[in-house]
Amino acid sequence: MAAITTKRNNPKSFSYVTYVKSLRQNIGKTDELGDMDTNDLFVEISRAIDKRLWFLEAHL
Numbered sequence: 001m002a003a004i005t006t007k008r009n010n011p012k013s014f015s016y017v018t019y020v021k022s023l024r025q026n027i028g029k030t031d032e033l034g035d036m037d038t039n040d041l042f043v044e045i046s047r048a049i050d051k052r053l054w055f056l057e058a059h060l
Helices: 011-033 036-058
Strands: none
Touching: 011 036
């Protein structure tokens, strides 16, 4: 996965980045455990948050 960075160290952007990093860690953990249902939920949430982060950073 691509590295996540923040523009201008914006606090809102930083909180999104922290949240996405946590989601990605949980995606890895659920994959290791073989819990694909929970993994799929984390992936979908991560996609939505990535999109929101992209929109947020585009407007900073």
